[in-house]
Amino acid sequence: MSCPWAKLEKIEPVNFDEIMSEEVARDLQAKEDKKYAEMIGTPSIADHDKSEEVPVAVVADEACESDAMIARMLQMAFDKEYDDNLRKTEEKVNGASKVSISLENFRRVPHNFDFESDSEEEEVVDVCDRRDWDRFDTLQRQLDSIPPCGYKMQNGSVVTKHDVTMSGRKNACKLLSFPPDFQTGDGENFDLKLSNKVFNSLKRHSQHEQARRHRLRDKKEDRATQEFGLDEHTRLVIFKLIQNEILNSVNGVISIGKEAVILHADANTEYAEKVLPAECAIKVFKTTLSEFKQRDKYIKDDRRFSGRLGNQSARKTVHLWAEKEMHNLNRLKNSNVPCPEVVTLKKHVLVMSFIGENNRPAPKLKDAILSEAEYIMAYDQVVEAMKTLFTSAELVHADLSEYNILWHQGRCIFIDVSQAVLLSQENSVHFLKRDCDNVSCFFTKKKVPKVLSSEELFKSITGHYYDDKAGLMELQQSFKVKPHLVDKLEESDHDFEKQWEKAQKELEMATLAEPPLA
Numbered sequence: 001m002s003c004p005w006a007k008l009e010k011i012e013p014v015n016f017d018e019i020m021s022e023e024v025a026r027d028l029q030a031k032e033d034k035k036y037a038e039m040i041g042t043p044s045i046a047d048h049d050k051s052e053e054v055p056v057a058v059v060a061d062e063a064c065e066s067d068a069m070i071a072r073m074l075q076m077a078f079d080k081e082y083d084d085n086l087r088k089t090e091e092k093v094n095g096a097s098k099v100s101i102s103l104e105n106f107r108r109v110p111h112n113f114d115f116e117s118d119s120e121e122e123e124v125v126d127v128c129d130r131r132d133w134d135r136f137d138t139l140q141r142q143l144d145s146i147p148p149c150g151y152k153m154q155n156g157s158v159v160t161k162h163d164v165t166m167s168g169r170k171n172a173c174k175l176l177s178f179p180p181d182f183q184t185g186d187g188e189n190f191d192l193k194l195s196n197k198v199f200n201s202l203k204r205h206s207q208h209e210q211a212r213r214h215r216l217r218d219k220k221e222d223r224a225t226q227e228f229g230l231d232e233h234t235r236l237v238i239f240k241l242i243q244n245e246i247l248n249s250v251n252g253v254i255s256i257g258k259e260a261v262i263l264h265a266d267a268n269t270e271y272a273e274k275v276l277p278a279e280c281a282i283k284v285f286k287t288t289l290s291e292f293k294q295r296d297k298y299i300k301d302d303r304r305f306s307g308r309l310g311n312q313s314a315r316k317t318v319h320l321w322a323e324k325e326m327h328n329l330n331r332l333k334n335s336n337v338p339c340p341e342v343v344t345l346k347k348h349v350l351v352m353s354f355i356g357e358n359n360r361p362a363p364k365l366k367d368a369i370l371s372e373a374e375y376i377m378a379y380d381q382v383v384e385a386m387k388t389l390f391t392s393a394e395l396v397h398a399d400l401s402e403y404n405i406l407w408h409q410g411r412c413i414f415i416d417v418s419q420a421v422l423l424s425q426e427n428s429v430h431f432l433k434r435d436c437d438n439v440s441c442f443f444t445k446k447k448v449p450k451v452l453s454s455e456e457l458f459k460s461i462t463g464h465y466y467d468d469k470a471g472l473m474e475l476q477q478s479f480k481v482k483p484h485l486v487d488k489l490e491e492s493d494h495d496f497e498k499q500w501e502k503a504q505k506e507l508e509m510a511t512l513a514e515p516p517l518a
Contacts, residue, residue, distance in 0.1 A: 079108035168193025175202075182206045230261070234284055237349045245271060246344060246351070247280065254361050259418075260285045264359055265351070267343070279354035280343055281361075285322050285418075287315045287348060318348045325418035326350060328395060335392035337385050338413040355406050355413055362408035365442075370407070372448075379443045379451065381412040383460070386435065390461050394479060395420045398431035401438040423479040429472050433458055 086103045094100040146152060151160040159166070171194040175184045194202075230238075241247045247265045254262040263282040269275075322345060329352070332339040340352035356362045370378065382405065389395050397404070397420050404416040421428050436454040443451045455465060464471040 083107050083109055164195075165193060168195060171196065171199035174199065178202075178206050179210055182209065230284065231287075233287075234349065237346050238282065241344070241346065241349070241351065246276070247282075250282065251359060254281065262361075264354065264361075276343060277341070277353040279356070279359070281340065281352050281354045283322075283325075283350040283352065285318045285348040285350070287318045315348070321418055322348045322350050324420075325416075328417040328420045331393040331395055332389065332414065332417065335388055337388050337393060338381075338411055339417065340413070340415060355408050355415070362406040362413070364403055365405040365407050365412065366402035368407040374410070375443065375446050375448050377410070378407065378412050379439075379448050382439055382443075383452075383457065385412065385414060386439070386457075387461050389414075390423070390432070394423045396423065396428045396432045397435055398428075400435035402442045423476065429462075429466075429476065432461065433466050436461070 086106055090101065090103045146159075146161045151158050153159075169191070172192040175194070178184055238247075238250060242249070245268050248268050249266045251264045251266065254264050256262075261284045263284065265280045265282050267276040267278060267280045269278055326342050326345045329339055329342050333341060340355055343351040343353065345351070354361070365378065386397075386400070389397065395417075397414065397417060399416065399419050400414070404414065406413040406415055421431060433454065436457040440451060440454045440457055452460065458466050462472065462475060464475060466472075
């Protein structure tokens with residue numbers, strides 16, 4: 001085989017089996033080592049016994065057959081790399097700092113030991129050597145160049161720490177320390193200088209804005225009840241209920257509605273004044289809902305609150321709303337309509353008996369899984385309760401649906417009666433018709449047999465069809481109370497026993513009082 005650039009030796013043919021043999025590979029490696037030794041003028045491994053001095057690299061190649069030697073070589077390489085990283089870290093930290101550190105005690109190999117390495121050391125670039133990489137960093141270095149005496153000589157003139165240009169740039173650097181809410185802009189691309197007067201004005205404005213934001217946020221968080229209804233004022237009311245030994249503990253949230261939050265609580269069964277249920281439900285009315293302003297139609301014609309309505313805050317309106325539900329629940333209880341029993345009312349926090357067992361609330365009628373017979377029984381109970389509510393309690397629920405009826409121990413229990421209105425109010429007939437529509441629609445979907453239509457259900461409760469305007473007007477007028485009897489019919493949330501005890505105490509005090517002198 002000929003070549004135009006050099007004379008090539010003839011290649012001897014080799015068998016493939018010999019190539020795959022380890023002995024052949026070892027012989028080829030020995031030939032390569034011998035050829036390399038002849039080129040650099042040092043003895044090879046094959047004739048190292050003829051020479052007194054043998055290179056360390058060659059001896060290491062010969063000793064690579066030992067696993068221990070290979071491990072030592074790998075450990076040396078690892079130690080060298082580890083120490084190089086320590087050295088680079090040390091140089092980088094000491095280059096940008098005025099205080100130098102030493103990592104000598106952490107080296108794997110002593111410092112005076114020199115590794116044989118052909119690789120060139122990487123140059124560590126100090127941050128201070130990079131000029132103008134950041135304008136603010138450059139300005140800070142200029143400010144730090146002023147000695148402790150407060151001045152320096154520059155170009156034959158005296159430059160003090162109060163220099164106008166330097167102070168303006170220093171104030172521009174201080175803008176970076178302003179709160180994130182204060183928009184200062186980006187002054188990187190131009191030489192920004194602020195006088196002391198401008199900087200102090202901006203600083204005062206930033207402090208005032210930050211304080212104002214904190215005030216508004218704290219005030220909103222303290223009085224907000226949109227999410228869970230437990231603002232600071234509400235927590236104080238609940239704490240007073242526990243302090244007065246009415247409740248033992250408040251366990252957690254049962255449900256969250258659009259107008260109130262329901263909490264579960266354990267009552268004090270050893271309460272001295274009256275017998276309390278073991279489990280109670282705390283209804284906290286939300287005090288920051290705008291929809292309460294639109295609910296005048298439910299309360300404006302109610303004779304129980306005729307003298308207490310007017311231009312008042314939303315919180316006071318919610319207090320009336322909670323009191324209205326308490327009175328309505330008492331009416332339902334006196335008329336034997338299944339409903340929760342009122343325990344106490346404190347402002348916008350209403351405590352009632354818990355409908356359920358073992359901290360688990362009774363399901364709503366829309367979520368309850370009932371048999372066909374149970375649906376028939378539930379329909380009969382709801383219709384009978386609506387009639388009793390109309391004739392005996394003289395109320396219309398005004399929001400009756402499967403969402404406000406609980407199914408517990410085979411009974412339908414009415415809840416959420418805060419919007420219930422008296423029959424003497426103007427829109428009571430329209431509210432009753434809407435309740436009849438909801439009840440008939442729900443039980444028709446459940447395929448309950450012999451479900452009355454909304455018109456027939458309305459007729460069975462009132463005795464008139466909804467189209468009979470004259471008859472309904474006459475019926476509504478019959479429920480209105482004479483003006484001179486309004487005060488006598490005002491309801492009180494105190495029972496007869498308390499009033500009797502109070503009267504007896506006043507009588508005893510009057511008897512024990514000394515007679516006046518003549």
